[in-house]
Amino acid sequence: MKLKITALFGIIIFGLTSCQKEVLGKYYNIEDDKAIHYIDFKADGTFFHYYKKDSIERSHSGTWTxxxxxIHILNWEEYSKEYLEIISGMGKAEFGRTLGNQIFWIHGARLDITPDGSNNADxxxxxxxxxxxxERKKIEAERKAYIKDKDTFIILITRPLKRLES
Structure with missing residues (x-):
């Protein structure tokens, strides 16, 4: 009986720590190619959030569960331009503002601010x-090519047609 309880306890502890381990490490926000912006999740339940672009450099830390x-993050400061635009209607659009508790949904190797993963501020x-x-560069190039072809097609259709005289 003692062996069964010990084994069960070991499985529970392993399961809890393995769930934490899969999110440990750095996650980068790449919405701005000219900025260095990441969150580093530590095994002790703390995080370090860093942002640097040109002369602007901000960082802070807190705890996560x-x-x-x-992932619930306490003491969160917001540095994402896209997310700041989303929450600007709530009167919280100031860069680096402390928002308090922030939730990120885990979508494989991505963390997103929406449960369905529909936001690009990830x-x-x-x-x-x-x-x-x-992959994002490839998609953007395909989108631009589509728009260019679409515009060319529309221009061809919208030109006045000459009347053929017989």
């Missing part, structure tokens, strides 16, 4: 940053 597919696990950047 995980609940299912969410953070990407350090080892996946280059792959995500390359």
């Amino acid at each position: 995980r609940e299912d597919n969410k 953070y990407i696990k350090e080892e996946d940053v280059e792959e995500v950047r390359a």
Whole structure:
């Protein structure tokens, strides 16, 4: 009986620590190519959040916990331009403002501010940053090519047609 309880306790502890381990490390926000912007999650339940662009350099730290597919962060300062635009309607749009508790939803190697992963103001696990950047550049190039072709097509259609005389 004692062995069963010890084994069960070990499985529970392993499960809890492995859930934490999968989110440990740096996650980069790459919405601005000219900025260095990341969150570093530590095993002791603390985080370090860093932002640097040109002469602006901000950082802060706090604590985090995980609940299912969410990370709860306490003492959060916001540095994401896209997220600041979203919350500007709530009167909180100041760069570096302390928002208090922030929730990130875990979507594989991404952390997002929306439960369904629909927002682009996300953070990407350090080892996946280059792959995500390359994919985003490819998608942007395809989008621009589509728009260019679409505009060309529309221009051809909207030109006045000459009347053919017989």
